[in-house]
Amino acid sequence: KMQDDARYLKRKVTAGSLDVHPTEKALVVHYEVEASILGEDGGPMLGERKEGQKIVRVKSLSPTTDVAALARKVVEECKLIPMSRLPQVEQLLYYLQNRKSSPMDGKVEKKEKRAVKPKDLTPFEGMELNEEASITRIEEYVELLYEGIPEKIRGSALILQLARNPDNLEELLHNEAALGALARVLREDWKQSVDLATIIIYIFFCFSSFSQFHAVVSHYKIGALCMSVVEHELKRYDVWREELRKKSKSAPENGSLRRDQDKALRKYHGLLAKQEQLLRVSLYLLLNLAEDTRTELKMRNKNIVGLLVRVLERDDEELLVLVVSFLKKLSIFLENKNDMAELDTVERLARLVPCEHEDLLNLTLRLLLNLSFDSGLRAKMVEVGLLPKLTSLLGDESNRQVVMRILYHVSMDDRFKGMFVYTDCIPQLMQMLYDHGGEEIEAELISICINLAANKRNAQLMCEGNGLKMLMKRALKTKDCLVMKMIRNISQHDGPTKPLFIDYVGDLAAEIRTEEEEEWVLECLGTLANLTIPDLDWELVLKEYNLVPFLKDKLKPGSAEDDLILEVVIMIGTVSIDDACAAMLAKSGIIPALIELLNARQEDDEFVCQIVYVFYQMVFHQATRDVIIKDTQAPAYLIDLMHDKNAEIRKVCDNTLDIVAEYDAEWGYKIQSEKFRFHNNQWLEMVESRQVDEAEPYLYDNDNDRTDLFYSAGIRFAENNACRIRYSALTDPTCSLTESFLLPDVFDQAGSLTGRPATAYGFRPDEQPFYQYS
Numbered sequence: 001k002m003q004d005d006a007r008y009l010k011r012k013v014t015a016g017s018l019d020v021h022p023t024e025k026a027l028v029v030h031y032e033v034e035a036s037i038l039g040e041d042g043g044p045m046l047g048e049r050k051e052g053q054k055i056v057r058v059k060s061l062s063p064t065t066d067v068a069a070l071a072r073k074v075v076e077e078c079k080l081i082p083m084s085r086l087p088q089v090e091q092l093l094y095y096l097q098n099r100k101s102s103p104m105d106g107k108v109e110k111k112e113k114r115a116v117k118p119k120d121l122t123p124f125e126g127m128e129l130n131e132e133a134s135i136t137r138i139e140e141y142v143e144l145l146y147e148g149i150p151e152k153i154r155g156s157a158l159i160l161q162l163a164r165n166p167d168n169l170e171e172l173l174h175n176e177a178a179l180g181a182l183a184r185v186l187r188e189d190w191k192q193s194v195d196l197a198t199i200i201i202y203i204f205f206c207f208s209s210f211s212q213f214h215a216v217v218s219h220y221k222i223g224a225l226c227m228s229v230v231e232h233e234l235k236r237y238d239v240w241r242e243e244l245r246k247k248s249k250s251a252p253e254n255g256s257l258r259r260d261q262d263k264a265l266r267k268y269h270g271l272l273a274k275q276e277q278l279l280r281v282s283l284y285l286l287l288n289l290a291e292d293t294r295t296e297l298k299m300r301n302k303n304i305v306g307l308l309v310r311v312l313e314r315d316d317e318e319l320l321v322l323v324v325s326f327l328k329k330l331s332i333f334l335e336n337k338n339d340m341a342e343l344d345t346v347e348r349l350a351r352l353v354p355c356e357h358e359d360l361l362n363l364t365l366r367l368l369l370n371l372s373f374d375s376g377l378r379a380k381m382v383e384v385g386l387l388p389k390l391t392s393l394l395g396d397e398s399n400r401q402v403v404m405r406i407l408y409h410v411s412m413d414d415r416f417k418g419m420f421v422y423t424d425c426i427p428q429l430m431q432m433l434y435d436h437g438g439e440e441i442e443a444e445l446i447s448i449c450i451n452l453a454a455n456k457r458n459a460q461l462m463c464e465g466n467g468l469k470m471l472m473k474r475a476l477k478t479k480d481c482l483v484m485k486m487i488r489n490i491s492q493h494d495g496p497t498k499p500l501f502i503d504y505v506g507d508l509a510a511e512i513r514t515e516e517e518e519e520w521v522l523e524c525l526g527t528l529a530n531l532t533i534p535d536l537d538w539e540l541v542l543k544e545y546n547l548v549p550f551l552k553d554k555l556k557p558g559s560a561e562d563d564l565i566l567e568v569v570i571m572i573g574t575v576s577i578d579d580a581c582a583a584m585l586a587k588s589g590i591i592p593a594l595i596e597l598l599n600a601r602q603e604d605d606e607f608v609c610q611i612v613y614v615f616y617q618m619v620f621h622q623a624t625r626d627v628i629i630k631d632t633q634a635p636a637y638l639i640d641l642m643h644d645k646n647a648e649i650r651k652v653c654d655n656t657l658d659i660v661a662e663y664d665a666e667w668g669y670k671i672q673s674e675k676f677r678f679h680n681n682q683w684l685e686m687v688e689s690r691q692v693d694e695a696e697p698y699l700y701d702n703d704n705d706r707t708d709l710f711y712s713a714g715i716r717f718a719e720n721n722a723c724r725i726r727y728s729a730l731t732d733p734t735c736s737l738t739e740s741f742l743l744p745d746v747f748d749q750a751g752s753l754t755g756r757p758a759t760a761y762g763f764r765p766d767e768q769p770f771y772q773y774s
Contacts, residue, residue: 013080014031014032014034015029015081016029016030016031016032016051018081018088018092019092020095020099025059026055026096027055027056027089027092028056029054029055029056029078029081030053031053031054032049032050032051033049034049035048035049035050058093058096062097063097065097068090072086131158132161133158133161135162135168138172138175138178141156141158141159142159142177142181145181145185149193149196152185152193156196156199156203157199159178160203160206163202164206166206169207169210173207179216182204183221186201187225190225190229194275194278197229198274198277198278198281201222201278201281201282205284205285205288208285208288209288214289214291214295223285223299224302226282226283226286227299227302227307229278230282230283233279234307237275240271240272244264244268247264276314276316279319280322283308283323283326286326287322287329290326290330300333305330305336305340306343308323309340309345312348312349312352313348317355317360320357320360324349325363327340327345327367328363331370332370337370337377340371341380346368346377346380346381346386347380350381350384350386353365353368353386353389353390354393358398362402365393365399365402365403366402368381368406369402369405369406372405372410375413379415379416381406381410382416382419387419387420388423390403390407391420391423391424394425394429404444404445407425407448408444408451411452412451414454414455417458418457418458420452420455421457425452426462429449429452430462430470433470433471433474434470438477441480441482446482446483446486447482449462449486450485450486453487454492456493456494456497459490459493460495462490463490463496463497463500468490471483471490472487472504472507475487479516479520481517481519481520484520484523484524485523487523488523488527488530491527491530494532498531498532498533499533501531502533502535502536506544506545508524508527509541510545512545512547512550518561522563522564525567525568528571528574529567529570532574534577537578538577538581539584542581548590551568551585552590555568555569555593555594555596555597556593556597557596557597557601562607566607566610569610570610572585573610573614576617576618576621579621579623582618582623583621583623585624586623586624586628591618591631591634592632594611594614595632595633595634597611598611605644608641608649609646609649609652612638615634615656616652619656619659625659625663629667630664635657635660635664635667638653638660639657639670639671639674642654642674657671
């Protein structure tokens with residue numbers, strides 16, 4: 001009969017097109033199958049066509065592979081490819097050999113590969129039966145549940161055989177007598193037999209594997225019972241360990257006692273194996289039920305986190321995979337994360353990094369990633385020595401991405417940036433940057449580098465060898481704003497790294513053009529503004545690259561984003577250190593533009609501080625000092641800012657006004673008067689509020705007109721009529737009360753600014769931190 005059928009069927013396979021797989025190292029062979037039913041005369045009566053494809057993977061393909069030989073092997077082994085297509089196969093393999101994998105494709109592959117979950121449960125040791133269960137005999141198995149413990153174990157094991165087949169679950173669900181009996185036996189006898197408890201919980205676990213059956217598991221309160229089982233077993237485990245410790249401590253020399261101890265140890269390991277089976281099936285059932293967040297909340301109220309953290313002490317890898325998976329799921333909620341923090345979870349996880357079990361390692365790292373969003377837990381990770389361990393995993397392709405995300409979180413904290421110096425993290429990161437060539441750099445990699453470059457010692461390590469040269473070459477070639485941001489962070493540090501930038505001043509200045517992207521210009525300008533190098537001829541740079549018109553144009557409020565305008569101000573402050581540059585900027589009309597910007601941005605402390613610093617730099621030079629003091633109202637603005645809430649602004653203002661008062665008597669008097677008024681405000685208000693009394697001729701309508709009343713004791717007039725306050729009020733106890741309130745404001749070089757005010761360009765409150773991975 002079968003031979004007759006074969007005679008009347010005809011199958012024809014036709015090879016179609018050849019192509020490369022979009023993401024894998026594989027060829028895709030398209031083909032068409034035509035099936036025909038032939039009549040008795042051999043003619044086709046009925047036919048059907050179906051298209052298909054076969055994927056031929058060539059995992060052995062590498063840059064050194066002999067493509068011609070491989071192509072011949074593919075054609076010989078794949079019957080769908082005729083020998084006539086050998087040249088085409090060679091060409092496709094050559095393309096695959098030279099194709100660079102897309103970063104996004106790699107990420108997708110990794111994500112698919114790393115979808116780690118606990119392994120499905122299999123029958124445990126001691127559950128095997130010689131007989132095969134039948135759904136028709138379910139009533140007999142239920143009857144066994146009313147007998148002794150051995151019969152109950154046999155009956156429940158037979159029901160488990162049925163439950164492990166999903167096709168039987170629906171029928172078992174409707175057998176309330178069976179489920180009710182199982183729940184009753186578990187509730188009453190679970191402490192008497194670990195095997196019995198394990199088997200019955202396993203039966204309900206089979207139901208919990210499907211969301212539609214969760215209601216029946218909850219109905220019999222199996223979840224709460226499992227929590228009790230887990231808690232009880234963990235207490236038993238503590239008792240066993242204590243007993244074993246006492247026996248080991250006695251260190252018997254007697255042979256019989258030694259044998260007893262070995263026997264106790266073997267018994268302990270046997271009990272431990274059975275207990276871990278019970279824990280695993282109980283926790284797996286709870287993990288399934290935790291799909292419902294309301295059920296998960298109930299578990300949390302019964303201290304599920306505490307129980308799971310205690311199980312982390314175990315050595316069974318499959319049990320640990322389950323526990324870490326459960327903790328990872330729980331860790332996305334703040335309350336659970338806080339519980340983990342209190343229970344020293346990070347310390348217990350540290351021993352699992354690294355480990356031989358690939359899935360356990362990956363899950364542990366993902367749990368640590370979830371916990372690393374908490375600054376306190378990040379500190380704990382560093383404290384327990386996880387930083388060098390994580391760094392050592394950067395070479396592990398399967399875990400690199402999650403490790404870099406954890407390291408990124410750690411690198412955000414200024415307290416720990418310096419800790420990276422004592423690992424081999426930075427050389428590895430620089431090598432990864434180099435290996436990327438012209439490809440787009442992963443967000444995690446460049447973001448870690450940006451953060452670490454903010455530390456001086458890290459920056460020095462990055463510049464070792466040709467590090468800075470490589471970074472500059474890549475940044476200028478690809479115009480990568482993030483690489484330039486990293487360079488900008490490196491440039492802010494004083495010391496041996498800053499002079500290295502002299503070779504690149506021209507390249508950076510050439511990028512500051514209106515035609516370029518604003519974000520790119522911002523990073524280049526910020527890098528230049530950090531180069532406070534004494535030997536640098538800024539006048540030549542400004543002239544050669546015609547930067548003054550650009551700087552002046554960008555000072556107009558609204559001409560660009562605030563960050564770029566702020567960098568322009570900082571750049572002006574940097575170049576103003578040079579006398580010739582300051583004069584050039586003053587002639588170009590930049591000072592009035594700065595005052596206009598100060599008016600527009602007077603609520604922004606960052607802008608105010610940097611603009612005042614520009615004035616501070618310019619009053620050092622004779623040419624610009626006269627312009628600021630005589631031709632602008634800058635000193636008046638500085639007097640208004642003298643008592644600003646911001647300490648940094650007050651500091652820069654005071655130092656600038658000290659210089660102004662030193663060189664201009666009129667402004668010196670106004671500054672001193674304002675300082676006196678501020679420090680004696682209450683007393684002055686009292687004097688000014690009193691009515692003029694003829695009986696008291698020593699009071700005047702306007703006490704401020706009596707300069708001799710306030711200043712005569714502490715003022716001497718120099719030849720240039722400039723007023724200078726003597727410091728005797730601070731040291732001489734015989735000085736009058738009025739003198740003691742006067743503050744010295746002469747220009748004291750020792751009290752002047754030692755450097756540009758710190759700028760918080762990367763941490764503006766209205767700007768989101770750079771954190772782009774999903």
